[in-house]
Amino acid sequence: MNIETTGLGTLIILLAMAVVTLATRWGGVFVMSFVPIGYRVRQFIHAMSGSVLVALLAPLAVNGDNGARLALLTTAVIMLTLKKPLPAIAGGILVAALFRHLWPMLA
Amino acid sequence: MAGKEATLHRLDRTLVWDGFKALLPISLFVTIFGIAFGVAAPQAGLNDSTIMLMSTLVFAGASQFAVLELWEPQIPLFTMMVTVFAINARHLLMGATLYPWLEPLPPAKRYGIMLVASDANWAMATQEFTRGRPGLGVLLGGGIALWCFWVLGTWLGLNVGGAIRDPASLGLDMVMGCFLLAMVVGGEKNLRMLLIWAVAAGASLLAFYYLPDNSHVVVGAIAGGLAGVIWGKRDHEH
Structure with a gap:
């Protein structure tokens, strides 16, 4: 079904987006309220919480440009050495920006 | 240990305010994201009130x-909804991982907090829980901060946009990636976790190349979760 992107149609699209997004925010909690949280479920959830982030980041690291890869590497190294997130994030962004400016051919 | 566990779902005004403040630095970057959205959206043909309403209601x-x-002048509604669902499906996993701490709350509070669940505040809240500290204040207060600055950024993009034409040249496309990586690296690190992450990364990449768009996050996360059950740690709690 196609919706016109004018007037009422726009509103329908916005509401559909909002409802679908809300369903994702509430759905996980809702489903879990029917699942008894035993030892296995706890382990699954614990392992999954880090894995969500890794799964988000993996294609970024593999498919991103060299600026993106260097940024992630910088963040990881600073985080491992200083153990402070803000310098790690700022360092990563700075490296991506500098690399893309200085060596646009390699980025 | 049991007493400590019991207070982790604590939520009061001080914790929410602390959470708000904890997410302020990253909110600065979220504002810039918002500006980028406020600049891009009119070019795609959306009018100003639609754009503001979208950032306010959808917040993703x-x-x-x-x-x-x-x-386009006409949008296929179903395709649009599937796309939005696929991209935001990671919220389902976030809700599931937070459930042990949301469970003691009354439903209104439980679902109210989840209204503002997003990558950054969820990652930080999870880290708080892992360290044995109450994290729901970070989730709610931090989420409110992110939401405010996302809407503010969108407005700035519409009204004084153009200042940032190319976020990638300033490295700004890497904000969320670097933030989330910092959360991963700052979390629990041992051989078991590394194996789980390797499984998650491998599954994510396979899904990225061979499965439909945007399925990689969910596939990778579930693969990592299963790996965690298979390589269960024996010395833990029970």
């Missing part, structure tokens, strides 16, 4: 950018 940057790609 990646899916909003994706809908811009679909924006």
Whole structure:
């Protein structure tokens, strides 16, 4: 079904987006309220919480440009050495920006 | 240990305010994301009130950018909804991982907090829980901060935008990636976790190349979760 992107149609699209997004925010909690949280479920959830982030980041690291890869590497190294997130994030962004400016051919 | 566990779902005004403040630095970057969205959206043909309403009601940057790609005089409603669902499906996993701490709350509070669940505040809240500290204040207060600055950024983009034409040249496309990586690296690190992450990364990449768009996060996360059950740690709690 196609919706016109004018007037009422726009509103329908916005509401559909909002409802679908809300369903994702509430759905996980809702489903879990029917699942008894035993030892296995706890382990699954614990392992999954880090894995969500890794799964988000993996294609970024593999498919991103060299600026993106260097940024992630910088963040990881600073985080491992200083153990402070803000310098790690700022360092990563700075490296991506500098690399893309200085060596646009390699980025 | 049991007493400590019992207070982790604590939520009061001080914790929410502390959470708000904890997410302020990253909110600065979220504002810039918002500006980028406020600059891009009119170019896709959306009018100002639609754009503001979208950022206010949807509050999910990646899916909003994706809908811009679909924006034509006519939009296939179902395709649009599937796209938004696929991109935001990671919220389902976030809700599931937070459930042990949301469970003691009354439903209104439980679902109310989840209204503002997003990558950054969820990652930080999870880290708080892992360290044995109450994290729901970070989730709620931090989420409110992110939401405010996302809407503010969108408004700035519409009204004084153009200042940032190319976020990638300033490295700003890497904000969320670097933030989330910092959360991963700052978390629990041992051989078991590394194996789980390797499984998650491998599954994510396979899904990225061979399965439909945007399935990689969910596939990778579930693969990592299963790996965690298979390589269960024996010395833990029970």
